[in-house]
Amino acid sequence: QAQALATPILAIFLLCNGFIVSKASAPAYLQWIFTISPNGYALQSITLNLAKGGDAAAQNVVARAGYVVGEEGKGVTRLVSMIVVMRLLQLAALKFLHKVQK
Numbered sequence: 001q002a003q004a005l006a007t008p009i010l011a012i013f014l015l016c017n018g019f020i021v022s023k024a025s026a027p028a029y030l031q032w033i034f035t036i037s038p039n040g041y042a043l044q045s046i047t048l049n050l051a052k053g054g055d056a057a058a059q060n061v062v063a064r065a066g067y068v069v070g071e072e073g074k075g076v077t078r079l080v081s082m083i084v085v086m087r088l089l090q091l092a093a094l095k096f097l098h099k100v101q102k
Contacts, residue, residue, distance in 0.1 A: 013037045018044055023066035038082065041075025044068075 015021050016033040017040045026034070034040050044067045051058035 013039045016040060018047070018065040018067060022064060024064070036078060036082070038075065038079045041071065041078065045072050045075065 012033060016026065016030065016037055018034075021030070023031070023034050044065070047062060047065065048067055048069055051062045
C-alpha cells in the first residue's frame with residue numbers, strides 16, 4: 001500500500017528532474033517541484049560534473065536544462081530534511097494510528 005501511494009509522487013519527481021521537464025520550460029505553478037525534487041538535484045550534479053570542461057554541446061545541455069553550479073549542498077540539505085520529516089511522520093502514524101487488537 002505504501003508503494004502504491006508513493007508512485008505518483010515519485011513519477012512527478014522523475015518527470016521534473018530537468019531533462020523531461022526543465023526549470024526553464026516548466027509553468028510557474030510547477031516551479032516549486034524543482035526545489036524539493038531530490039532526483040533533480042542528483043541529475044543536476046551528475047550533468048554538471050560530466051559537462052565540466054566540455055565542449056559547446058555539453059554547455060548547451062546545461063543551459064537548456066537550467067542547471068546552476070553550486071547547488072549540491074542545497075540538494076543534500078533538502079534530502080536529509082525530507083528523510084527526517086518523513087521518519088517523524090512515520091513514528092507519529094505508528095503511535096497514533098496503529099491500533100492493534102489483542
